[in-house]
Each structure stands twice: as structure tokens, then as C-alpha cells.
Amino acid sequence: MMEWTYAPAPESASLANLKQAYRPFVDGEFVDGGGEPLKTLNPATEEVLAEVGTASTEDVDRAVAAARRAYEQVWGPMPGAERAKYLYRIARVVAERARELAVLETLDNGKPIRESRDVDVPTASAHLFHHAGWADKLEYAGLGPHPRPLGVVGAVIPWNFPLLMAAWKIAPALACGNTIVLKPAETTPLTALVLAEIAADAGLPPGVLNVLPGAGDVGAALVGDGGLDKVAFTGSTDVGKEIQRRLAGTGRHLTLELGGKAANIVYDDAPLDQAVDGVVDGIFFNQGHVCCAGSRLLVQESIAEEFAELLRARIETLRVGDPLDKNTDVGAINSRAQLDRIVELVAAGDAEGAQRWTSSCPLPERGLFFPPTVFSGVEQTMRVAREEIFGPVLSVLTFRTPDEAVAKANNTPYGLSAGVWTEKGAKALWTAQRMRAGVVWTNTFNRFDPTAPFGGYRESGFGREGGRAGLEAYLAE
Template sequence: MTFEYAPAPESRGIVDLKSSYGLFVNGEFVDGSGTSFKTISPATEEVLAEVAEASDADVDAAVKAARRAYTRVWSRMPGKERAKYLYRIARIIQERGRELAVLESLDNGKPIKESRDVDIPIVAAHFFYYAGWADKLEYAGFGNDPKPLGVAGQIIPWNFPLLMLAWKIAPALAAGNTVVLKPAETTPLTALLFAEICQQADLPPGVVNIVTGAGATGQALVEHPDVDKVAFTGSTAVGRMIAKTVAGTDKKVTLELGGKAANIVFDDAAVDQAVEGIVTGIFFNQGHVCCAGSRLLVQESIADELLERLKRRMATLRVGDPLDKNTDVGAINSREQLERIRELAGIGDQEGAERWSAPCELPDKGFWFPPTVFTGVSQAHRIAREEIFGPVLSVLTFRTPHEAVEKANNTPYGLSAGVWTEKGSRILWTANQLRAGVVWANTFNKFDPTSPFGGYKESGYGREGGRHGLEAYLKEGGLK
């Protein structure tokens, strides 16, 4: 029997979309001195709002506001007082959670059930968690009297706009730093709503500043001489440019970059459970996940059975309106990203891999790509080596655990991995061999603010989350 799903749309009425947005500097919304750009809905291509593009002068004003707030207020404030502001922000995020979730899905294209049930709760949890650290920094393992760095310049990507904001801002504020944050140009709206939340929480002016724009705005922030710390999440190519820019300066840097995670399924794994983990690993958020399990390594003896069940499960995924509560896979974030996915999928066809896409009817407007799996893939295929950042899975097989580990580690990236087996000893052995910052066992894409996240090799350096996430924003007392 086939069940037909009636649409269950989430109302847009809860969101008060303005026709235009300025910059958030020194606690106020101000007009930018540069040009402006449009942010659009990936699902419908409708213009959502006109957004100011911060010029070098605007970035300078934001950094100066952050420096004043750092010197006069925030770094002097006792940790227990800073914690009160973080707790207040966390509670307001919870109170306005539905509004934030709808706006995130509108601007980003991800399904409402992901933004509502995953992103926003974890955003609030990060602020709650780091609020708890604000008056306990001397117990974090970074000396008896750790000090904040100063002004943090933070640049976040478009795949998890509000979640990446929380990962960056919460530990920075808890440690006593002030912030200038640049959201991605395709997804600025929830960052600007967060600015309103900062006002609602009575956060002292200048502690959080938000400058919108594209690459030039980010470059101005990274290059600014009065920025003490740069935190970036995004592509490896841009990460390299940032590393070169700050080389030879005193700026501290953390980079969370790309990935090409291996999801390893052994022959004793619970197959249906593994299939759910594979689907979550690559099709969650349309595959727009740095740690997505985009390479499936399955033991040869169960490969046919697992692929049959995987395709059957993929055929049930519902692709469409991100604001429909039934939707499993939403829209690709931008036309540019869609073209990138199509290009690499086309190269997979040319190199001889076999493509299978889930049968689904794609909307006429917007940016869409069906959940897709490639079989017959070798390690030489570009789709097995390059980050596609879309709902595309490459399947390889292995015979022995050693072969699985060799294939999994045969990548310039090292952000995450997954292991599926009933044997605890095999989980521990495999995890110990994998060169990845995060290894999930019999699950995938599980995040918690208490747990550090980060990678090796071209996946960047530094950790976000947990006690480790404070280290990037602290220096030991007595050191300059």
C-alpha cells in the first residue's frame, strides 16, 4: 500500500520579513556605506530581502565598536555576569524557536523539521552550555588565570547559518571576547534576527556586531589589524587563503573546512539500522554538511543486499517545499552550488560510475537535485575524492578491515567517519585507525555542545564545542 501525504505547510506568518536590512554595529542597526545584495529563497527563487554589503569602512567601524566594548565592558565583567547574558540569549532563542526555524528554512532551503527539531534546539543548547563555563574558566585546563584574546572576527557558512553562529559566538562571549561576525551572503537573515535577540537580551552595545556581505567583506575582516582571533568555517580553498593572510601576524586562527567522510559498514552490522544511518549521513540537509558520509564503504559480502535496501529507502524520501513538515530533502542552497553538484555528478557518469537517483518529481522553480547514489566507484574517481557538498553518495566495497581503513584514510580530508558493526572491539580498533576528528559508531551526524568537533589535514585545525572550544578564545594569564 502506498500512502499519499497531504501537504502540511508551516506558516510564514510568524516571521516579520523586512524589505531591507542594514548592518548591526555597536548595538544598533545602521545603513551600510557600500552597495546591497538580494537574498532569495532557494525553493522558489523569490527575493526575500535586500541586505547591506559591508564596505571596508563598515568593517572597521564594527571592529572599533567591538574593541571599545571589549576594553570598557565585556572583558572587565565577572564571568558570572557574562553568564547571565548568555543564559538570557539561550532562553530567548527557545522562546522564538519557531520564528527562527521558519526563517532558516526560508533563507537556506532546508526542511522545516530539521531546522525546528535539530538546528534551533542545538543552538540554544550551545548558549546554555557555554553560559555554564563563563565563571569556571580557571578550571578549563588553560592555566589558573586564563584571559580572553580580544576581538574575534568570525566567518560562517550557509549550510547551518544559525548553528554555526552559535558555535562561534557562544564560546567567544563566555571567554570574555567580543565579536564581529560575517554570515554567508546567501543566508544572512537568521544572523540579523539574532542581532535583534541581542538587543532583546540587553547585551551591551558592541559585544556582538554583524556585518553582511560576500568574500570582500570577509577578507576585510580577516585582514583588519585590530582583530585578535579569526574563526572560519567553510571551504578548504578559502581556508588556505585565510591561513596565508594571517601568517606572520599574532592572530590566532581556527579553521573548520571540508570533508569527504567514509561511512564503513561491516558484514555483521544491523543492515536496516545502517541504511538509516547512511541516509542521515548523506541526505540530511541536502548533503550540505562538512562531515557528510559521502563515501559509503561496504563489505563486499553484504554490498548487494545493503544497496537494495538503501535504494528502497531512498525511494521513500520526500523532496520538495522546505516549509512542508513532511519534506525530507529540501532545496539546494544556491544556483551556483547546484551547478557544482551537477558538474561533479556528470563527471561521475563520464568516468564510468553507475548513477541511480531516487524517483521523485522536482518542483519547477528553485534549485533541486534528487537523492543520488553512484556504484562502481573506484578511489580514482573524482566523485570519491572531491567534496560534492550535495545529496550524492559514492559507494565503494572492501573485503577486510585493513582494506576498509586504508580506503577510508585515502583522502586529503579528515573531519569525520562512521563505523557500523555489532562488535565493540571492532569499533574501537577501527576508530583508532581512522584519521578523522569525529568517529561515530552505529550512528551518524550526532552533535552535542559538550563534545569537541574538528578535523585533521585539509579539514582544518582547532576544535569547536566542549571544553576544547574555549581554548581558541583564551590565553594563559600573564601572556600577551
């Protein structure tokens, strides 16, 4: 029997227009940051991509002051229809430079080029286009007769979707009349800085958007700056809790989108092949570096064995390797620290008695990679069932009745997302109504649209991003 193989189909790294050095963007200009420069690495090779200047505490103060000045003198008083023109320009250029941005994102982050190309960049552009359309229609959004911007927004974003998370924060903030200071993740600052370049080329007034690369100390300085009116944070639950403690009693607005441990429920009447693909997409998309990843599979006991065979067969077809290869399904882990975290939790699963199955796919000889892994025989008290692994690791539990499925799904401190697989609409609605999660997908997973709100509650945070509800977080009450 002939075995089909895939010939290499690499995208050219030169398309990223990579520079040797990048600098913070403050008050409409790229400036020499006062912090210690960092080197951003390609996770697939661990080679240095570029040197990035970082912000000091003084740079943070200067950026916030510039944002305040731009808000009071230019952006806040500007009619919504005029603000929309700038956002439309930025959205169009993001779309026009999509291939460049996708390659740069893959180099800096490690995700497969087909995900950067088909998901990250188009969705970022879509968010900018969508919110540009809202800029002159806020009075008709059902958020009061005279909605007002909050003022200056401080935004801190993670490394798993660098460009997309930047657009999620920038687009609604600017559409509503706010100005923003953005702190990208330490390991993935490049696309946010190119986005700043795009904004400058689009003529965005100085100070409306500021981008400050750096480590956690820069984020802490920004969050603690008294000149902010709102903080928007996406990241870990532990850091989110610290931010909430710090802002308590200050009167500043806050939205948090934090960790998750999503349950993906597969009933015995589900379309199994479709469900298998959905489960694979739910956990192995972006190497599992997704806060809403379906990392807990709850499968009905009567089909558990059949489903496990189908799932393993499907996972065996996944190709792990060079993120720039268009055939790659699972790319590189973003950092050495994150890979160490994944290895630690997988070892805990072994120690606690779960049965580990690992894909036989070959891994590259260099770079930060981890094979798709499935744990069966998982108990709810195990670390692999309770802690966010943030990697390509799936934990499988079984259930007998819908009530048991819901009880197990809700047995988590998180509440960001969930999935339900069944051919019966009534059963899907019954289950979704009882799931304690901000987003519940039915017969699909990881579907995002700028018109739909996204967010969680409990230890997954509060507030919504996207849709009409997401606008409310950037408007005064």
C-alpha cells in the same frame, strides 16, 4: 494494495516575521551599511525574500573598533557570572522564538522545516546555554589557573547552518570574555541579523556583538583587519588556505573548520536496517550541505548487494519538495551556483564510468532541487570519490577486510569525520583508532552536542568547537 501518501502539511511562512529590509549591526545599532545592498532569495522558489544592506571596508573598521572598545572597557573586565547572565538571556529568547527562527532559516536556506525546527534552532540554543554555564568556571576547565580572553574575534561562517554556526562562534567567544565581529554568508544572512536583534533586546552592551552581511570582499576585509586578535572560519578548504596564508606571521590566533569527504564504513555484522537509516541521514541530511557528510559509503563486499537493495528502497521513500512542508525530507539546494557545482561533479562521475542511480521522486517544477543520487562501481581516483560535492550524492565503494576499509577511508586529503557500523565494540574501537578523522561516530552519524568537541585536521582544518577543548581556542595561552 493501498498506497499511503502524505497530505501537504505546510508551516506558515508568515511565522518568520520577514522584513522587507535588513541592515548591518554595529556597536549596538542597526546601521545603513556602506556596501552595495544584496537581495537574499528563497532557494525553493528563487523569489526575493528581502533586501540586505552590506558592510563596506569602513564599516568593518568601525565594527572592529567598537568591539575593541567594548572588550577593553566593558566585556573583558566583566565578571564571568555577569557575562553568563547575558548569554542565558539570549539562549532563552532563541528557545522562545524557535518557531519563528526555524521558519526564517528554512526560507533563507532551503533546508526542510523539520530539520530547522528539530536540529538547527534547538542546537543553537543549547550551545548558548552550555557556554553560558562555563563563563564563570573557566578557572576550573583545566586550561591554566588564570585563563584570559584573547580580545577581538573575527568570525566568518558558511550558508549551510547559518544560525547554528553563528551560535558556535558567538557562544564560546563571549563566554570567555572576547568580543566578536561576525560575517554571515552572503546567501543566508537573515537569522544572524535576528540573533543580533535578540542580543540587543537582551541588553548586551554595544560593540560586544557586531554582524556584517556581505559577500566575500567583506569577509576578506574582516580577516585582514589588523585590529583582530583571532579569526574563526568555517567554510571551504580553498578559502581556509588563503586565510592561513594571510594570517601567517601576524601573531593572530586562527581556527579553521573546512571541508570533508567522510567515509561511512559498514561491516558485514552491522545491523543493516539501522545502518541504512544512518547512511541516509549521513548524506541526505540538509541536502548533503554538511562538511562532515558521510559522502563515501564503504560497505563490506559480502553484503554489498543486499545493502544496495535496502539502501535504494529506503531512498525511494524520501520526499523532495517544499522545505516548509513538514513531510519533506530533502529540501532545496541553497544557491544556483551550488546546484551547478553538483551537476558538474555528477556529470564527471558519469564520464569516469561510475554507475549512477537516481531516486524516482518527483521534483518541484520551480526552485533549486536535485534528487538523491547514488554512484556505485566507484574507484578511488574518481572525482566523486575525492572531491567534496556538498550535495545529495553518495559514492559507494566496497572492501573485503578491516585493513582495506581503513586504508580506503583514509585515502583522502580531508580528515573531518567518519562513521563505523558493526555490532562488535572491539571492531568499532579498532577501526576508530585507525581513522584519520577528528570525529568518528559508531552506529550513528551526524550526532552533535555542545559538550563534545568537533573539528578536523589535514585539509579539514584545525582547532575544535564545542566542549572544553572548544573553550581553549578563545583563551590566551
